[in-house]
Amino acid sequence: MDNEETRLELRREYPDPIEDVWSALTESERTARWIGTWTGEGGVGNTIMLSMTAEEGSEPGPAVIRECDPPKRLVMDLHNTGEPTWRVELTLTPRADGTVLDFVHRMPKPEWDTSDIAKGWHFYLDRLGASLAGEPVPEWDGYTPPSLEA
Template sequence: MTETLTRDAHGVLVEPATLKIERLLPGPVDRVWSYLTDGELRRRWLAAGAMDLRVGAGFELVWRNDGLSEADDVRPESFREEERMTSRITEVDPPHRLSFTWMDDGEVTFELTPQGRDVLLTVVHRRLPDRAMSLCVAAGWHTHLDILVARLTDTAAPSFWSTWTRLQAEYDSRLPK
């Protein structure tokens, strides 16, 4: 996984309202797929919530970011201890592609591409409403994916809120104004 060390881990806006972020992860692809679709495994890096893997199925994501790392981070005042979002699956092609709605009009797609023993995970978040949300989402996906890498490699996860805060400032200087 030497590419993980050299690939820029930052997301980029590929269109004004579309963020793309990639990570090279240890495979196999079925293992990574389970971390996207199994609520208990997803809870360890992103958000809990059972999924019925069929197009049109609704589900709820439940974030408890305070519990994603060992550190006693200080949560920013603008966030609650628990966040919830109702979504609907818009595309599913196990174990390679999963898309679902995000809030009112956004959409997130996970694409898994085998690369030898590793798996390239590409996350595309579409229809970000404004720059402030783009900064929040970019820092969020980046932090959550760093935690996913830690879970898949059995290493210590970074502190969620301090990492997110640092990354939000980095994205502020990286994303177009």
């Protein structure tokens, strides 16, 4: 974190091969299982419309693809109405026993508490893990990130 931006960094390890995790992050029918669907044409510089299906009343929002290096790195700018642009960086690293996902969310220094944003990303990454494992995904009501459980 510096004076100009807030950086939220999360790391998750999944027992799945890097190609499978990449596909869960980039294919609309797979993203639908944990975060939402998207429409449009993928590719660097293109804008897709992301519908976050776990959020009631959420309208599709534009996401500009800034970097795409399959199956290792994806960077997107998420545009939220009335809020600054959020840059999301996903970096995958293969490991003998699966894949490590390094997630970085960069945003201009907000005037609000970012703990809800952090909880939201924990929620979505837990949903990603559950979808990869073929398990039911967590619901927001009653959700507590593992790092915050007593």
